[in-house]
Amino acid sequence: MAQDPLRYQSGFGNEYATEAVPGSLPRGRNSPQRAPHDLYPELISGTAFTAPRHEQRRSWMYRRQPSVVAGRYQPYAQPLWTTGGDAGTALPPEPLRWHPVPLDGAEFDFVDGMRTLAGNGDADAQTGVGSLVYVAGQSMGRRAFVNADGELLVVPQQGRLVITTELGMLEVAPGEIALLPRGLAFKVALPDGVSRGYVCENYGAQFRLPELGPIGSNGLANARDFLAPVAAYEDAAGPYELIKKFGGRFWRAPAKGTPFNVVAWHGNLAPVKYDTKNFMTIGSISFDHPDPSIFTVLTSPSDTPGTANCDFVIFPPRWLVMEDTFRPPWYHRNLMSEFMGLVYGEYDAKPGGFKPGGASLHNAMVPHGPDEEAFEKASSVDLKPQKLDNTLAFMFESRYRFIPTAWALSTAPLDHDYADCWAGLKDNFRP
Numbered sequence: 127m128a129q130d131p132l133r134y135q136s137g138f139g140n141e142y143a144t145e146a147v148p149g150s151l152p153r154g155r156n157s158p159q160r161a162p163h164d165l166y167p168e169l170i171s172g173t174a175f176t177a178p179r180h181e182q183r184r185s186w187m188y189r190r191q192p193s194v195v196a197g198r199y200q201p202y203a204q205p206l207w208t209t210g211g212d213a214g215t216a217l218p219p220e221p222l223r224w225h226p227v228p229l230d231g232a233e234f235d236f237v238d239g240m241r242t243l244a245g246n247g248d249a250d251a252q253t254g255v256g257s258l259v260y261v262a263g264q265s266m267g268r269r270a271f272v273n274a275d276g277e278l279l280v281v282p283q284q285g286r287l288v289i290t291t292e293l294g295m296l297e298v299a300p301g302e303i304a305l306l307p308r309g310l311a312f313k314v315a316l317p318d319g320v321s322r323g324y325v326c327e328n329y330g331a332q333f334r335l336p337e338l339g340p341i342g343s344n345g346l347a348n349a350r351d352f353l354a355p356v357a358a359y360e361d362a363a364g365p366y367e368l369i370k371k372f373g374g375r376f377w378r379a380p381a382k383g384t385p386f387n388v389v390a391w392h393g394n395l396a397p398v399k400y401d402t403k404n405f406m407t408i409g410s411i412s413f414d415h416p417d418p419s420i421f422t423v424l425t426s427p428s429d430t431p432g433t434a435n436c437d438f439v440i441f442p443p444r445w446l447v448m449e450d451t452f453r454p455p456w457y458h459r460n461l462m463s464e465f466m467g468l469v470y471g472e473y474d475a476k477p478g479g480f481k482p483g484g485a486s487l488h489n490a491m492v493p494h495g496p497d498e499e500a501f502e503k504a505s506s507v508d509l510k511p512q513k514l515d516n517t518l519a520f521m522f523e524s525r526y527r528f529i530p531t532a533w534a535l536s537t538a539p540l541d542h543d544y545a546d547c548w549a550g551l552k553d554n555f556r557p
């Protein structure tokens with residue numbers, strides 16, 4: 127690779143165009159009789175050909191070998207990365223929380239270290255999402271992964287990820303996120319050693335920026351802050367192992383060379399990264415705690431308007447200035463189901479038991495809200511302007527109940543005492 131591959135092009139869903147070797151992109155057409163430098167043109171589409179134009183996502187790659195060149199596939203064991211929700215599970219109708227997932231995955235890479243905590247929907251029906259955690263200590267070396275079941279929204283919690291994709295490279299640190307399109311080959315290197323993070327595997331409509339309504343034409347996540355890679359290809363010869371997730375099952379195939387052989391590409395289907403520091407957070411400057419939808423970074427719509435397959439919501443550092451207001455989240459129970467994680471710091475509704483690397487799950491109509499400590503403090507504190515700083519929590523919010531996996535309910539560090547955080551709330555009524 128002649129140029130630094132860690133350069134980026136900005137924008138969300140742009141018509142990007144990039145070439146690692148000048149002159150490798152055909153001009154004025156997509157598949158000339160012979161492409162420049164005798165590269166093979168190959169199309170990857172992330173939407174149906176007849177999807178509405180504004181939803182269309184596809185890219186053209188110009189590569190040294192088309193990706194059909196691979197050996198035969200054999201089953202591959204990754205039993206803890208499950209797909210969808212297991213309808214046979216007796217889903218507890220109460221709040222669930224997990225302590226931080228232990229950092230004991232030094233022997234695993236990003237694919238083998240992935241565990242599904244909870245899932246819903248059905249990859250074949252193109253609905254629902256999985257909520258996963260990874261703990262990994264090995265870089266993928268000459269192993270590449272393709273996920274035919276969904277796109278991956280990656281939320282690193284500890285350790286940077288250097289993600290090599292067919293379309294180029296992304297370096298993603300905690301506080302940033304990556305969005306990896308369905309079907310695009312990638313591998314992950316771990317420059318900081320053992321790393322942990324969260325992943326939303328989205329089987330449904332692709333994540334996109336939310337409508338802004340009365341907010342106007344600027345704000346929340348701005349399109350230009352999403353960064354796509356520039357074309358870059360691997361030179362070193364030698365065999366590769368391809369791992370593929372396809373219909374919930376895992377497969378492996380040998381390949382005689384690297385799948386990261388794309389010399390140039392153009393199109394609007396691309397991996398991107400986004401730094402949550404660039405999120406323009408909006409809040410109440412009068413009174414009351416607003417609905418958390420104001421914190422939506424990306425949304426995957428379902429076929430019911432406003433009722434998302436999944437919203438990706440962050441709770442970033444921000445000022446709280448509301449007058450005569452209980453400032454943390456209210457007690458509530460919602461139609462939508464909420465899977466939450468914490469990248470760093472403290473979450474204002476749960477200063478005690480919700481830790482970075484942990485997770486919580488409040489499914490449809492499961493009541494939840496501030497723990498006793500948060501309630502006591504927020505209902506008596508002097509309401510000066512207050513900066514909630516050094517904190518980043520997030521939520522995968524879905525219209526479908528998240529069903530925890532057998533791993534989540536047995537091996538994972540389930541917090542059996544979670545309900546105790548509300549048990550001490552007093553009846554303060556004095557008629």
Ligand SMILES: O=C(O)Cc1cc(O)ccc1O
Nearest residue numbers: 417418454455456464475494
């Ligand atoms: O339950 C939670 O902590 C997430 C959440 C935050 C908020 O500010 C309002 C509603 C909500 O579900």
Ligand SMILES: [Fe+2]
Nearest residue numbers: 458464488494
């Ligand atoms: Fe909630």
